[in-house]
Amino acid sequence: MIVPFLAGLRDFAVAPLTWTLIFLNMGFYFITSDPRPAPTAKESFFEVRNLQRTGVYYRQYLGMKDLPEPHELVLWGGKAMRDPGFVTAVPEFPFRGDADEIKNWRAEVSKLRDQTGARAVTKFGLPRDPAVAVQKPLTWITYQFMHATPIHLLSNMVFLLLFGIAIERLAGSLTVLLVSLLGGIFGAYFSMKLDAPSALPMVGASAAVTALIAFYLVYEPRKNVRYYFFFSPFQGFYGEIYLSKWWILPLCLLPDLVNFVTEFIPSPAQLIGQTVATTAHVGGALFGAAVAIAHRRFIGEGEYDRSGPDLGPTENESLI
Structure with a gap:
């Protein structure tokens, strides 16, 4: 197992916007989740x-x-x-x-x-029918704070924490806010343009998170950053290592890209329909990458806090 650890875990004072987004996502989930157990197959319409x-x-x-x-x-x-x-x-x-x-x-x-x-997921989730979605403009934001399951929430929050903190230190709180929210909106729009309408609403922060991941990857592409690896509990098989940012691509984004391509390959499984809006993830990533390119061209690259643990050497620097 190897995961990008970047700036690590920082307190609220260092990354207030990232922590605020995480608290909002968690609070929204616990407020809107239905405590009643799901019906069994025989009790459900879907038997x-x-x-x-x-x-x-x-x-x-x-x-x-x-x-x-x-x-x-x-x-x-x-x-x-x-x-x-x-x-x-x-x-x-x-x-x-x-x-x-x-x-x-x-x-x-x-x-x-x-x-x-x-159900709350219908009230706050984003309708996948464009004609309905334009009539519920607030859901373009609220859907990003709705999650289907605890695992869905946890996986998104882990990546939001890691990449949000890194970007907030690198380019500021406003950048995190704009890239995540607008990335979520663009990802949903991208999905609606490519996918067939569905009666299932879109929920989750995945498009916003992939926008942040792509922004971080493209913003300073030659930076080496910190990763954590664990292969066994024995000495030498776990720890930290500095590698190229481009390892983020296969570790975090490649699965979505593969799923995106396979969605367009005809197969009987397509009858089941897509429960994961992979196209929204890809749309969010495209938005994040585009914003990073524009930011570098018109504003310039940010400066790392040299005391931060996420600062690795560039490709032209050596590890000492």
Whole structure:
């Protein structure tokens, strides 16, 4: 395991904006999280029989006449409930089949929509349908503070802490604020332009975080920075090392780039739909890199605090 450690962990006085963003994300999560346990598969609309039935109706909605295998219908049903056009059309569309079954199914879909609409993730998450998103401008900001799970929150906060502190020392608090928030907005816009509309709202600070990572990587690309490695608890197999900034690319950004490319390769798995907005991550990274290039050209590179532990030598300097 090797991770960029950069400026390390600093207190609030050194990086007030970064810590404020972290506290806001954590506070927003605990305030808006639903303490009730998630329903089991049998209690949920998304049990196999319902998904198969939904898959049949969705293929009718799309004008498809053939009927695939039952396991494929489950995938079609999952895709159906992510299609905002289909979900909206459910009450009035002339589905073919048993009238009572269709009536009961419509009631279940309506109940699911009511339950989903009452959740905080729907209120504060960013709609992936551009026509709806423009009518809820505040969600372009609030979605960046919403997280689906504790792991989702923790992973984003770790990277926000490491890269936010480093950038705040390097280029100031305002830079962290603008790059993260505007990177999150641009990442969401980029995702909407490339991905199909979805009934699932977009949540998470990932686009903002990848914007910060890309900014840090491009801003002073020739700097060597501190990494922490751990391969075993034995002496010599863990510790700190200074390496090129470009190790950040495979360690932090390459997985998103690979997922971004594979999204455009046709496969049956695409029926499931994307639950992770990889395109938003890539959009955030592109924004962060562009801002770093503009900052270097028009404002100039920042100066490191020479007492900081993240300052490694440049490529033309030696480690002593």
